[in-house]
Amino acid sequence: MIATPGYVLRLADLSLVLGQRLGEWIGHAPAIEEDLGLANTALDLIGQARLLLAYAGEIEGRGRSEDDLAFLREQGEFLNPVLAEQPNGDFGQTIVRQVLIDAFQLQLYERLAASSDARLAAIAAKSVKETRYHYRYSSGWLVRLGDGTPESRARVQSALEKFWPLTVELFAEDDLDRAMAQAGVAPRLDEVRAAWDLCIDGLLAEATLTRPADRSYSWFGKRGQHSEHLGYMLAEMQHLQRVHPGARW
């Protein structure tokens, strides 16, 4: 059994959109080491997105390339969770957004490596090695900022409050998630959630941060319903292909 193009696009768009956001830090990070760290993570994410987009294009069978899928889809056709498209804010907000997603991708890819879809399993097995490294970086910073000065602590706690409701979507199963899990293509999301909770709770304790209360949340990037921020990001990301359709290097 292989994945549907829509399921692969969800995975691809999470990496692509988060990678593009991290790329915005290049030349603006607080120190050269962080500039390198964020840029290298962005490169890995965009590399993962390329493998996934190319695969989605193949199984869709309409001749769309990875570039067509990245640069020529409209906002409503992007299927990333809304958390990934949130603006960078300060360094603390970027780190909180990153660690929440790194922990999610880590748990998801570890399980997708056993997918019945051999190609997806291969991409996941490759990506998880990189994701472990990303998580080491983002979790290290969360602990330093959380257990740091009153200012750094206040900033990351407030970022956590701001982004927490958006994590609901990561684990909210819909028909597509259930179909993929039944076919052995994807893990059950409640299983991913349990592993993510364990990982995040341990990390928050180490960072002396407080886990926010869960809140209800009812709009979903993975169904193409996005926050206002994605459109602006895509306007920049897709600018060249929109202005000069078909342009090549």
Added chain:
Amino acid sequence: MAPAMVATRIEAAWEALASVEDPEIPALSIVDLGIVRSVAVQSDGALDIGLTPTYSGCPATEVIRASVDTALAAAGLAPFRLHTVLAPAWSSEWISAEGRRKLAAYGIVPPQRNSERPPACPRCASIETDCISEFGSTPCKALHRCRDCLEPFERFKCI
């Protein structure tokens, strides 16, 4: 094709591939790095080369494919085909013993299995070293500093 000819062709291909430098670390060939997964001769006589990407986002991947094309053509080995191998995924374990030796001689600390232990400084061999950044000048390297000779140095990331 006669088996002896097939063997010669495969040997010539490995030799040509061993001359392709990694664009980021020219001290190493793509064979040392474990990027070349397979060389075979197909039933139609064409060479089939399996290449694996290192880091998903490594910008050198496309340059490497182009260099492989050039090297095989220059060695008169056409026709050939390149295909991408994703599984098993590349990791720093794929770097050969020869590759590790070349990395060390080039001044980059090779990847270690036990990456919790601080690496020894490639200049003065001191183990009094700190990690400055988990990420370095290329996707495959981290940045360290020696507290004894005070020089910075790079280490191949262990993934």
